[in-house]
Amino acid sequence: MVLLTENVSSNLIPLTVIKGAGHEFIPLPQGENAITADFHSIRTKTTDSPSYFTSGFYKIEAGPERPAHYNFEETKYVLSGQIDILDEATGVTHHLVPGDFAFFHVGSKVKFSTKSQGLAFYAVTRPIRNPHPNLEGREEKKARL
Structure with missing residues (x-):
């Protein structure tokens, strides 16, 4: 294991824990x-x-395709169901299922769809733009055992 110590501050900063930020709160x-x-x-x-x-x-x-043209990087990790992604650069449709991962580069142009339903966790290099009210205020204030 390699431990990186460059640019590490001597001031320790606590991690942020979001309690109950589950998908079931997202209609x-x-x-x-x-x-x-x-x-x-x-x-x-x-x-x-x-x-x-x-x-x-x-x-x-299930419903109409959802187009996306990326001006930021994004990763998606499928948690449940199936998410179909048409990559317009190649014409290939990828069928992602739980455990599958996709990386979208700046300039990627895709269309999302599904025949049933799908849920993914994502991380992106952009500011927050769609805060969901049912997920706000769930930061844990103190550690609990």
């Missing part, structure tokens, strides 16, 4: 078949060019 908006629900965002301080780091859940149900 789809009326008339929509997909939603992104950001639940945590921070401006990074440890890199040469600070950026935002935001995470949340992506939920989709």
